[in-house]
Amino acid sequence: MIFFDKVAILGTGLLGASFAFALKEKKLAGKISAWSRSPSTREKCKARGDIFDAVCETPWEAVKDADLVLICTPTSTIARLLAQVSKSLKKGALVSDVGSVKGSVCRDCSKIMENTGASFIGSHPMAGSEKIGIDYADSSLFTGRPCFVVAEKNENKLGQKVLGELWKNLGMKVFFANPDMHDSIVAHVSHLPHLLAVVLCAQSSEFSGGDLRDYSGPGFADTTRVASGSPEMWDSICADNKIQILSALKDFSADLQKLISALENSDTEYVGQILRKAKNYRDALGNAK
Amino acid sequence: MIFFDKVAILGTGLLGASFAFALKEKKLAGKISAWSRSPSTREKCKARGDIFDAVCETPWEAVKDADLVLICTPTSTIARLLAQVSKSLKKGALVSDVGSVKGSVCRDCSKIMENTGASFIGSHPMAGSEKIGIDYADSSLFTGRPCFVVAEKNENKLGQKVLGELWKNLGMKVFFANPDMHDSIVAHVSHLPHLLAVVLCAQSSEFSGGDLRDYSGPGFADTTRVASGSPEMWDSICADNKIQILSALKDFSADLQKLISALENSDTEYVGQILRKAKNYRDALGNAK
Numbered sequence A, B: 001m002i003f004f005d006k007v008a009i010l011g012t013g014l015l016g017a018s019f020a021f022a023l024k025e026k027k028l029a030g031k032i033s034a035w036s037r038s039p040s041t042r043e044k045c046k047a048r049g050d051i052f053d054a055v056c057e058t059p060w061e062a063v064k065d066a067d068l069v070l071i072c073t074p075t076s077t078i079a080r081l082l083a084q085v086s087k088s089l090k091k092g093a094l095v096s097d098v099g100s101v102k103g104s105v106c107r108d109c110s111k112i113m114e115n116t117g118a119s120f121i122g123s124h125p126m127a128g129s130e131k132i133g134i135d136y137a138d139s140s141l142f143t144g145r146p147c148f149v150v151a152e153k154n155e156n157k158l159g160q161k162v163l164g165e166l167w168k169n170l171g172m173k174v175f176f177a178n179p180d181m182h183d184s185i186v187a188h189v190s191h192l193p194h195l196l197a198v199v200l201c202a203q204s205s206e207f208s209g210g211d212l213r214d215y216s217g218p219g220f221a222d223t224t225r226v227a228s229g230s231p232e233m234w235d236s237i238c239a240d241n242k243i244q245i246l247s248a249l250k251d252f253s254a255d256l257q258k259l260i261s262a263l264e265n266s267d268t269e270y271v272g273q274i275l276r277k278a279k280n281y282r283d284a285l286g287n288a289k
Helices: A016-025 A041-048 A061-063 A075-089 A104-115 A155-170 A179-204 A218-228 A231-240 A243-264 A270-285 B014-025 B039-046 B059-061 B076-090 B103-113 B158-168 B181-204 B218-228 B231-240 B242-264 B269-283
Strands: A006-009 A029-035 A054-056 A069-072 A094-097 A122-125 A148-149 A174-176 B003-009 B027-034 B054-056 B067-071 B095-096 B122-125 B148-149 B175-176
Touching: A006 A016, A006 A061, A006 B231, A029 A041, A041 B242, A054 B014, A061 A075, A069 B218, A069 B269, A075 A104, A075 A231, A075 B027, A075 B059, A075 B158, A094 A155, A094 A231, A094 B218, A094 B242, A104 A122, A104 A231, A104 B269, A122 A155, A148 A179, A148 B059, A174 A179, A179 A218, A179 B242, A218 B039, A218 B181, A218 B218, A218 B269, A231 A243, A231 B039, A243 A270, A243 B181, A243 B218, A243 B242, A270 B076, A270 B181, A270 B218, A270 B231, B003 B014, B003 B059, B003 B175, B014 B027, B027 B039, B027 B059, B039 B054, B054 B059, B059 B076, B067 B076, B076 B103, B076 B231, B095 B103, B095 B175, B095 B269, B103 B122, B103 B181, B122 B158, B148 B158, B148 B181, B175 B181, B181 B231, B181 B242, B231 B242, B231 B269, B242 B269
Parallel strands: A006 A029, A006 A069, A029 A054, A069 A094, A094 A122, A148 A174, B003 B027, B003 B067, B027 B054, B067 B095, B095 B122, B148 B175
Antiparallel strands: A122 A148, B122 B148
């Protein structure tokens, strides 16, 4: 079923390109136009004429006549890019993004959309990878992963519904949330684990008793894997979701202090309890990949 | 090549049973005798007569005439078990263990071995799994994993060499270390990541905005996987390696505070630097499984 006659994708990195691959594979879009800031990425898109019907030099050319525009650039650039293309949008067009932080993005983008006849609803498909770029694009990237559709509760309900159905058709588990709740959830489920892995790796790199990696097993490898993520992307996430991230980090730090005190005082009851609580929680998650 | 005519394995959980499977598969041992505290585990061993030549009701029966005794029980029980079997050991027998903490174990066991004619050298094959018990035993468990052979530098050099060769023949990368250095290394590479995952899971279980697991992706799953480990085993590790673990936790906590301060002060230079340092470190580890 074709959801949109024309879809424009701004930014064809891992997510944007995978989205295009998936749309064409599942026949959910008629034509796909694309724009990328990078000339070499544009060349790679042109080489995939089976996926991209048009590859444009500017974002405003790409969005022309598009029914859906998906902005797949770093969070800090989304609103600026939307402002650049806002006058070129088709009346009634739906615009979304794939940024991992939503508070400022949804606020800024909704404001830009005022009086344009088009509308913005945020998306956050949680389907990244530490591998970035179109070279790793994969139409199955979204399968089985969670996706947030993010807007204030009563904002453009039809737009929310259509977007939710689209992501479901790509195999995603869709959740609806307002921007603040979304940002708190991802701070805890994604940004906090990431920064813990980062601090762990940075600390390990300074260990004085030899290269710890020589002695590491699958536990260390798994626990730290996300630290391979793009520093530029995470710089931006840290800035954009600063308040929620700080709140999660401080909660974690306080709980870590409690564990340190418990160990110092040989409080085996506390230690046993937290070990069991964590195991019960993690066991029920299974080996989700 | 048969290394030992008779090997006794005390404790046939995941590690002990996998060791037996691997020895027989690689023809490194003549006969294998086994003891387990649990009657049902002993029954499972008896059902594998191709692996276990004798399954004994008591540990002292199992070690009789054995050239190598491998103690595969929780760290806190190793010295006690060794004391129970010390009078039944063959003269010249080599005793080792698979405990993940070595300071107290090596000290206590070396003392017990005085004047017995047998000797103790610690081992720590880093090849556990969150799956425990003989049902998950796997002869390839050790392949490609690190293994410590642990003793004071000049202690029974021949014993250290033989043990190192044995683990190498099971496919392990062997490292020699004294007990304190070993305990510091594993505190950083294994115990610290484990406890961070535990605190993260315990904190996540109390999140007020819904079940975070619904929204979790492979990052959260990987970062927390080790928290499924056995609480009993980790209770024991926390007690046995308390000093080194506290040192690693406090270092981590201090580094976490630095990151919190940097985020609060929008110190993008610090944040960018730690993200890049962590990425460089983790990238070089690869996808070791």
